[in-house]
Amino acid sequence: MNYQNINLKLPKMRMSRTAITTCTRNWLAKFGPTRPTLVRLIMLTGAIAGVIACEEPKEIGLPPTTPVDVFYTDTISVQRSTILLDSTRSYLSKNFLVGRYSDPTFGKIQATAYSQLSLGGITFEPKDGSTAIPAEQLVYDSTRLYVTVSYVYGDTLQSQELRVHRLTQPLSTTINYDINTSIPYESEPIARRTITPQPNTTRQVSFTVSDAFGRDLLSIANKDAAKTNAAFQEQFRGLAITSQSATNAALLGFEAIDANSIAFVRLFYHKTGATTSSTQDFLLSGARFNQIKADRTGTPLANLGPQQALRPSAVGGRTFIQTATGVTTKLQFPGLDNLKQQGRIAINRADLIITPKAPPSGLYYLPPFLALGEVNAQNRLIRTTPNQFLQLVQAPQVLFDRIESSWTAPQVAQYDSRTKSYTVQLSGYFQSIIAGLTPNNGLAIITPGLSSLSPVNSQGGLSFAQYYYVNDQVTQAVLDGDASAKLIVFYTVSR
Structure with missing residues (x-):
């Protein structure tokens, strides 16, 4: 299957030779504080610790004996394709x-x-x-x-x-x-x-x-x-x-x-x-x-079927998002394999910036929020229950402190009218792939509506309602060209 790629080369900018603390800002985890979630978190935390582990210095103030380099890259490949979800839940929509x-x-x-x-x-x-x-x-x-x-x-x-x-x-x-x-x-x-x-x-x-x-x-x-x-x-x-x-x-x-x-x-x-x-x-x-x-007859999506992937090259470099009708963009990251060849890797920060085209007229508008859900090899959203998806969640403020309240909200990217883009943090997801805990099958973009979210929680952020819906509103977005989905990654290499 062919996709449209961003350049696979990985030019690196060396930033430091001192060890730094790995900070993962989000984790791919089940929606809610379930036991499999905690097991996966513990395994991932151990994997990260293993990457940056080094021999203890014998005296206070001595540098670590294992060389550690921190790099930056913005050219890891992102593959886009349009998929049609085989089932789009609408039960109990708001x-x-x-x-x-x-x-x-x-x-x-x-x-x-x-x-x-x-x-x-x-x-x-x-x-x-x-x-x-x-x-x-x-x-x-x-x-x-x-x-x-x-x-x-x-x-x-x-x-x-x-x-x-x-x-x-x-x-x-x-x-x-x-x-x-x-x-x-x-x-x-x-x-x-x-x-x-x-x-x-x-x-x-x-x-x-x-x-x-x-x-x-x-x-x-x-x-x-x-x-x-x-x-x-x-x-x-x-x-x-x-x-x-x-x-x-x-x-x-x-x-x-x-x-x-x-x-x-x-x-x-x-x-x-x-x-x-x-x-x-x-x-x-x-x-x-x-x-x-x-009825998609006569549109660029006329030949799109369930579990298929429509290549951007077949529709002028574009992929499409309208999850209320089951249409969305799948993102894959094959460039992570290049990182693993450099040594033991810890992802410090990974920002995915999604920049859609402006809607064609004032009749239609962009989704106010985007989120990402994990898909399997058949392009189906992976569900933890019939009503909930396996998706990126907000990172806890303290890793194991107050775990229940920290693990109930999926990560949501709000549209930034100044930059005309959405930014999602993928550091935990990438680290989980590199550690071998998560298959690199890709993520599907999903679009919660305004009524899926209550205005604010006690910390001033967004809170989620009873379930996480993908279709309580109809919106649309088109990603056109390589620059529409771009990655910026900071990572540590230890040898």
């Missing part, structure tokens, strides 16, 4: 994605959202004091669906009709739904509304829901189906939200459940003789996922 859009690079994209309804921990048991109100005294008023539009990707001038349908099959909490999943739903919608997106705004949108559906909801009041989610979801299997927009419109993101907003159905009813309505809310917070279809 955003519902609905709509259609089209661009000449990634093709025609269509998204449909599926969700269970949930009681939200509040039973539907209307009472008069402590006495349940009989069904014949409950009078139906109306029903509405409320969603918050917080994300628009595409043409914001195009109106589109959104439709809400009842599912004919239930969703499962044990299935890890991905973007290729489809659940059947009734053809006749229970709600519809035409909206025009507004860029850079967050607004609540409401739908009038059919009275037939609302009366079905009211009919369960004070019955078994109103008391537990399991019983409720047996009767109300869930909803699908679709779009009837033109293909050149936009994808809309609705917040499923957030600190400031939720998606929910509100039932209005009253007791016979009452002059005001009561309400009961049903949340779209159960099992949920986004189906995302991509």
